[in-house]
Amino acid sequence: MAEALDTATHNDNSTPPKRFHEMVSTFKLLIQKDDSQDSEFxxxxxxxxxxxDQLLGAELTKDNQPDGELFRAGPVYITDGSNSAVHKGVYGEDEIKSRLSVMLDASTDDSRP
Known part of the structure; x- marks a missing residue:
């Protein structure tokens, strides 16, 4: 993580991407105060x-890419070291879209504190 942060901070694109590089670069873009780049949520x-895609693009293998229109269509699980499921994600792209739409609506609702 430290290497990715250092690479992103110094805008060093001369080396192959380190793990977490895309994530650190995107977080940097989202929190920077510089108006020269678009950093809107x-x-x-x-x-x-x-x-x-920007956060995880180079991190995901081909078989781990979302398989739906925008997101994943099938189930996904987070597993522990012994391959036991410790978390089951929301099932189905329609349900993912529905829940993310609620989040987007809430994030732009000026009536909420």
Missing amino acids: PQTLEGLRALY
């Missing part, structure tokens, strides 16, 4: 998918 499902 995504407002659409497509924008969230683009951020996902």
Whole structure:
């Protein structure tokens, strides 16, 4: 993580991406105060998918890429070291879209504190 942070901080693109490099670079983009780059939080499902790709693009193997229109279509699990499921993700792309839409609506609702 430290190497990725150092690489992102110094904008060093001369070496192959380190693990977490995309994530650190995107977080840096989202929190920087410089107006020269667009750092607005995504407002659409497509924008969230683009951020996902930016965060994890080089981290995912081909067989771990989302397989739906924007997100994953099938089930996904987080497993521990012995391959036992410790978390089951939301099932189905429609349900993912529905829940993310609620989050997006809440993030732009000025009536909420």
